[in-house]
Amino acid sequence: MDEALIQRIQNNPKFRELEHKKTSLSWLLSIAMLVIYYGLILMIAFSPKTLGTPLAAGSVTTIGIPLGLLVIVSAFVLTGIYVRRANTEFDKLNAELIEETRQ
Amino acid sequence: MIQRLSTRLALAGTALCASLPSWASGAIEGPVKQRDLNWHAIIMFVLFVAFTLGITYWAARRTRSAKDFYAAGGGITGFQNGLAIAGDYMSAASFLGISALVMGSGYDGLIYSIGFLVGWPLITFLVAERLRNLGKYTFADVASYRLSQTPVRCFAAVGTLVTVLLYLIAQMVGAGKLIQLLFGMSYSSAVLIVGVLMVMYVTFGGMLATTWVQIIKAVLLLCGATFMAFMVLAATGFSFETMFATAVATHPKGIAIMSPGGLVSNPIDAISLGVGLMFGTAGLPHILMRFFTVKDAKEARKSVFYATGFIGYFYILTFIIGFGAIMMVLGKPEFTETIMKDGKPLTQLIGGANMAAVHLANAVGGDFFLGFISAVAFATILAVVSGLTLSGASAVSHDLYANVFARGRADEAHEIRVSKMATLALGVLAILLGIAFEKQNVAFMVGLAFSIAASANFPVLFMSMFWKGLTTRGAVIGGSAGLICAILMIVLGPTVWVKVLGNAAAIFPYDNPSIFSMPLAFIVTWLVSTLDKSESAQREKALFLPQFIRSMTGIGAEGAAKH
DSSP states (O other): OOHHHHHHHHHOHHHHHHHHHHHHHHHHHHHHHHHHHHHHHHHHHHOHHHHTSBSSTTOSOBTHHHHHHHHHHHHHHHHHHHHHHIIIIIHHHHHHHHHHHOO | OHHHHHHHOOBOOOOOOSSSOGGGSOSOOSOBOOOOOOHHHHHHHHHHHHHHHHHHHHHHHHOOSHHHHHHGGGOBOHHHHHHHHHHHHSOHHHHHHHHHHHHHHTHHHHHHHHHHHTHHHHIIIIIHHHHHHHOSSSHHHHHTSSSOHHHHHHHHHHHHHHHHHHHHHHHHHHHHHHHHHHHOOOHHHHHHHHHHHHHHHHHHHHHHHHHHHHHHHHHHHHHHHHHHHHHHHHHTTTOHHHHHHHHHHHSTTGGGGGSOOGGGOSHHHHHHHHHHHHHHHTTOHHHHGGGGGBSSHHHHHHHHHHHHHHHHHHHHHHHHHHHHHHHHTTTOGGGEEEEEETTEEEEEETTOGGGHHHHHHHHHHHHHHHHHHHHHHHHHHHHHHHHHHHHHHHIIIIIIIIIIISTTOOOHHHHHHHHHHHHHHHHHHHHHHHHHTTTSOOTHHHHHHHHHIIIIIHHHHHHHHHOTTOOHHHHHHHHHHHHHHHHHHHHHSIIIIIIITOOSSOSSOOSOOHHHHHHHHHHHHHHHHHHOOOHHHHHHHHTHHHHHHHHHHOTTOOOOOOO
16 A cells, blocks of 8 residues: 555545444444443352342243343344444445545 | 163263363363274264365365465355354364253353353454454464564464464363263374374365365254254253253252352452453454455455354253253263262263263264264364364464565465474374373363463454554563463462362462453553654554554455465
C-alpha cells in the first residue's frame, strides 16, 4: 500500500463509517458475551443456590439448566448477528470504499 | 463382550477430582490394563485410516507450494473450515471427559462445556477476519507485521512450540491409554501408530490432508454423539424432565446433580478458569492457523460461525450423553468393577469414570456401535495431533527458519523441506515423550497449554492488532512475562507442586493462573511499549495505520492460490 492510497482511504468518509460500525458492533457483542458468561460464572461462584431452584414446583429441572443452555445458544446467536451484518452491510461498504479509492 | 470387559479391565486413580479437570489432558489417568482385541473397533479404524490415507495421497498431488502446504492453498470453504475447526476442538478428551464429568457431577459438566464454547464468539468479533487479512501462514505473521521480525517471531515460535508440545504430550498419553483400553493394543504400539500416521498425513498431505482428516472425523463424531443422545432421549420418551428425574433417582448424589457443586467452589479459581478457557482458545496456534486456509475475511467469519454452531451442538449432546450414562451405565453391575486402590477396595466404572460414553455406546447400540465409537475416539486423537504437529512444524519452518534464520530469503522448496523435517522431528519427539510420560500424571498439561495461550500468545496478538503503541520490546518482554508467570504459577500451584511433585502445601494457592498471568502480560506489554522511546519504536507506531487499514479492508491481503 502506498502513501497516497493510505491517505485516500483514511480521508474517505466511508472508511470512517466502516471503522465506526465494525468496531462498535464487535465491542458491543464482545461485551454482551462477556456479561452473559461472567454473569453465569459469578452466579456459580457466589450464589449457586439460585441456579439450583426448581423450574416449577415439584419439578427436578432447575433454573440452571435452561440458563446454561441459553448461554450456549447466545454464543451462537451473537456470532450469527455479527457474521450476518459483516458479510452483507460491512462488506458492501468495504467494496464501495475500495472502488472509490482505487486509481 | 461385557463379560470380557469386566474381567479384563482395571484402572486406578481416575477420579475427576482435580479442579483442573483430568479429562482435559488425556482421556485416561493412571495405569490401564490391556484388554482383548476389539475387532469391531479395529476394522472400523483400519477403514478410517485407509480412507484418510487415500485422501492424503490425493492431497499430496495438490500440495506443491508453501501456501498449499501451510494453508491448503487458501481454498477451503467457510463451511468446511467450520467443521475442521470444530474437529480440532472436539478432542477425544473433551468427548469422553465432559460426558464423564456430567455423569459424575451433573450440572458442573455443563459449566466446563460453556467455558470451552464462549471463546469462539470473541474470536469472531475480534480476531478471525483481522487475522485473515493480515497473516499468511502463522499467527506470528500478524504479531510481527510491523514489528522487528527476529525477536517477535522467535517469541511467537516459542509460544507456539510450548503450547503445541504440552497439548501433544497430553494427547499422546491419553491416546496410548485409551487405545490400550478400547482396542487391546499395548501402550507403546498405540503411541507409535498415532505418531507414524500423523507424520504421514502432515508430511505428505500438508494442510489439505490435515483439514480433510479433521472434517471426516468431526462428521463421524457428531453423527455418533447424535445417535447416542437420540437413543437416550428416546428411552425417556423425549422428555428432559423424565430424563433428569430418572437420573436424580439413580445418582448417589441425588438432587445435587441438578445445581452447581463442589467442582467450581472457589470463586477466584472459577473466574480464572473461565479467563483461561475463553482467551486461551483465541491464542491456540493450531486453531489460529485454520483461518489462513480460507480465501478471504468473509469465509473466515463464516467458518467461526459454523464452528460455534457445531461445537455448541456437540456440548449439548455430551450433556445429554452424560445424563444417559447416569441412567443406563452408573451402578449397573455389567459396567462396574471392584479394584484395589491404596489397599482399599473401590467400586468404579470398568476402565474408569472417563469410559462413561464408551459404556453408554455399548448400552444403546451394542458391540457394533461400541466398536464405532472406539474407532471414532482413535480417529479423533489422530486428527487433533496432526493439526497440532502441522502448527508446530510451521513455527519452525516458516517463523524460525524462513524468517529468522534465512531472513526471508529462503526459497519455498527449502522452506517446505524444513517443515517436513520439523514434522518428522516433532513426530519422533511426540512418540518419545508419549512413552516417557506414560506413568506420569499429565492432567495439568492441557490446562497449562490454555493458560500459556491466554497469557503469552493472545495478549501479543491482540495488542498488535488493536493498539498503535505496541513496540517490539513491549511485545517480547510482555509476552515473555505472561509465559513465565503462567508456567511458574502452575508449577507452584496445587496441581503440580502438590499432586505431581508431592509437596505438602502449594506455594501458589490456585489451580488456574490466567486471571493473574494474562493481565500481567497486558500491563508489562503496555508499560514497556510506553517507555520505549527508541527510533525503531517510533517507526513501528507509524506503521500502525497501514496495518489497521489492511486489517479492516483486506486491501493487500493474501488471496487464494489459483489451481
